[in-house]
Amino acid sequence: MPDKNSKPYPVYLDRLPPCNHACPSGQNIQLWLSLAKQSKFQEAWQTIMQDNPIPATMGRVCYHPCEDACNRHGFDASININGVERFLGDMALEEGWKIEVDAPKSSKKVMVVGAGPAGMSAAYHLCLLGHDVTVFDARNVGGGMMHYGIPSYRLPREILDSEVQRIADMGVEFVFNHRVEDVMAEKEKGGFAAVFVAAGAPLGRLVSMSKTGDSCQVLDAVEFLDAIEQNQIPNVKEHKVIVYGGGNTAIDAARCAIRLGASAVEIVYRRNREKMPAYDFEVAEATHEGITLCLLRTIKEINEKNISLDVMELNAEGWPEPVGKEEIIEADTLINALGLNVDTEFLTKVEGIEFKKDGCVLINEETLATGCPSVFAGGDMIPYDRSVTTAIGQGKKAACNIDALLRGEEYAAPEKHELAGQDKLHPAYFSKADRKQRGQIAFAHSKESFDEVVQSLDEEEVQHETNRCFSCGNCFECDTCMNVCPVKAITKVGKGQGYHIDYDVCIRCGLCVRKCPCGAMKMVQD
Numbered sequence: 001m002p003d004k005n006s007k008p009y010p011v012y013l014d015r016l017p018p019c020n021h022a023c024p025s026g027q028n029i030q031l032w033l034s035l036a037k038q039s040k041f042q043e044a045w046q047t048i049m050q051d052n053p054i055p056a057t058m059g060r061v062c063y064h065p066c067e068d069a070c071n072r073h074g075f076d077a078s079i080n081i082n083g084v085e086r087f088l089g090d091m092a093l094e095e096g097w098k099i100e101v102d103a104p105k106s107s108k109k110v111m112v113v114g115a116g117p118a119g120m121s122a123a124y125h126l127c128l129l130g131h132d133v134t135v136f137d138a139r140n141v142g143g144g145m146m147h148y149g150i151p152s153y154r155l156p157r158e159i160l161d162s163e164v165q166r167i168a169d170m171g172v173e174f175v176f177n178h179r180v181e182d183v184m185a186e187k188e189k190g191g192f193a194a195v196f197v198a199a200g201a202p203l204g205r206l207v208s209m210s211k212t213g214d215s216c217q218v219l220d221a222v223e224f225l226d227a228i229e230q231n232q233i234p235n236v237k238e239h240k241v242i243v244y245g246g247g248n249t250a251i252d253a254a255r256c257a258i259r260l261g262a263s264a265v266e267i268v269y270r271r272n273r274e275k276m277p278a279y280d281f282e283v284a285e286a287t288h289e290g291i292t293l294c295l296l297r298t299i300k301e302i303n304e305k306n307i308s309l310d311v312m313e314l315n316a317e318g319w320p321e322p323v324g325k326e327e328i329i330e331a332d333t334l335i336n337a338l339g340l341n342v343d344t345e346f347l348t349k350v351e352g353i354e355f356k357k358d359g360c361v362l363i364n365e366e367t368l369a370t371g372c373p374s375v376f377a378g379g380d381m382i383p384y385d386r387s388v389t390t391a392i393g394q395g396k397k398a399a400c401n402i403d404a405l406l407r408g409e410e411y412a413a414p415e416k417h418e419l420a421g422q423d424k425l426h427p428a429y430f431s432k433a434d435r436k437q438r439g440q441i442a443f444a445h446s447k448e449s450f451d452e453v454v455q456s457l458d459e460e461e462v463q464h465e466t467n468r469c470f471s472c473g474n475c476f477e478c479d480t481c482m483n484v485c486p487v488k489a490i491t492k493v494g495k496g497q498g499y500h501i502d503y504d505v506c507i508r509c510g511l512c513v514r515k516c517p518c519g520a521m522k523m524v525q526d
Helices: 018-022 029-037 041-049 055-061 065-069 081-095 117-128 157-169 183-190 221-229 248-259 280-288 388-406 459-467 480-484 511-515
Strands: 009-012 109-113 132-136 173-175 194-197 210-212 217-220 240-244 264-269 292-295 297-303 306-314 320-330 333-336 375-377 490-494 498-501 521-524
Touching (some): 009 498, 018 029, 018 065, 029 041, 029 459, 041 055, 041 081, 055 157, 055 388, 081 157, 109 117, 117 132, 117 157, 157 173, 183 194, 194 388, 217 221, 221 248, 221 333, 240 248, 248 264, 248 280, 248 333, 264 297, 280 292, 297 320, 375 388, 480 490, 480 511, 511 521
Parallel strands (some): 109 132, 109 194, 132 173, 210 297, 217 333, 240 333, 264 292
Antiparallel strands (some): 009 521, 297 306, 490 498
């Protein structure tokens, strides 16, 4: 034990990796990267599955905030975490890996409304906790807007369908073509002890604009993408297409129009490129395919095939303001993609549930519980960031709180360690190494088909990427502390068991802490 003196002494500790901290679904990314580095691919996949039930899907559609937070980002380039996740997710499907439910049956039944990412995640985790789960969805397949809103060139349907089926194989019951109109009646009829509502935001946001004459074809982006999925192909062949909006739905609609034979596609958006809500990589891929951006413009009116645009400029606060100028562009088709609205009308008669002005359901942020006892809500229908990753995390969070409710307990989320920021690391230990990027199909082919554009990493590339991990905040037994100690106070206990500090010998110089590459040591004082 350290002497009771005034000098601080070194200790080992675990810090929270920034990738883990940034992941909305709460994954232990660093751990599964480490397992993949050792070629323990099934163990790595099982670690992902503790938090995220659809890694092959998420490896394609996640906007990977973990990579933005990666400490390697400031050193050379962030680790291709999303690419490794996809590799593991695809391997699991190829090998037929399954998740076993070991928890004893609780005899409690839970109803989930909506088979999108939040609903599937909640159902998956509730099933793992021993509850009987039934998922109701108005459509005929699982996946929600991942199925009907994300084009197949980004997410092949066989991948999504296989991951939905794996959840069903665990024992989750999916009831499709069943629209829930009366939540409480369904709850009572089915003998459900709790409900998780995650019906999404499936409605295109209506926009009012003046139209005169025989105007161009005007389509809603959500309906446009849905029609393509239903093989009811909208006619935009040889059309000049304008897409109005700057989000991911707008990008998807524009790239689909190109694939359906549009002669030209232009995106009109009221703010500048930096303020577009669409993910940067999505915009880059769209422009690579020949789609152009018309920024700081809003649509004023449509006169036959002439579209009048108000020219905008950003004010001092960064918001667009009209400057009194107008431009005219021509279009055969206008696709409106100004956002999505929730459809919560079926909840308005449920006593206790309250709503925002935009229809989103108000919930307790800690538990996702609504104002109605035993009814929880999540996904796009609550006022949070709308992304698949966020929905996955909300599904698990709801499941944990529903499980606690059914057991007569109160769920307490595990405490998080302090963050292993760049200031805690000493990366001089590491060498620079280029990031391996996923390949893409040829540009000429990508414009003419709905084949998947972005390709997978191979095993060699995965090994390269996992070897680039700094192991931020967690000791990986590099022996640096032991080697730099001037008095040999540090000895190795054994592989996987870390190190021992002899405080009778330690001179409290702090050199081990200053040289630890991953920030897994610090100086403390009694």
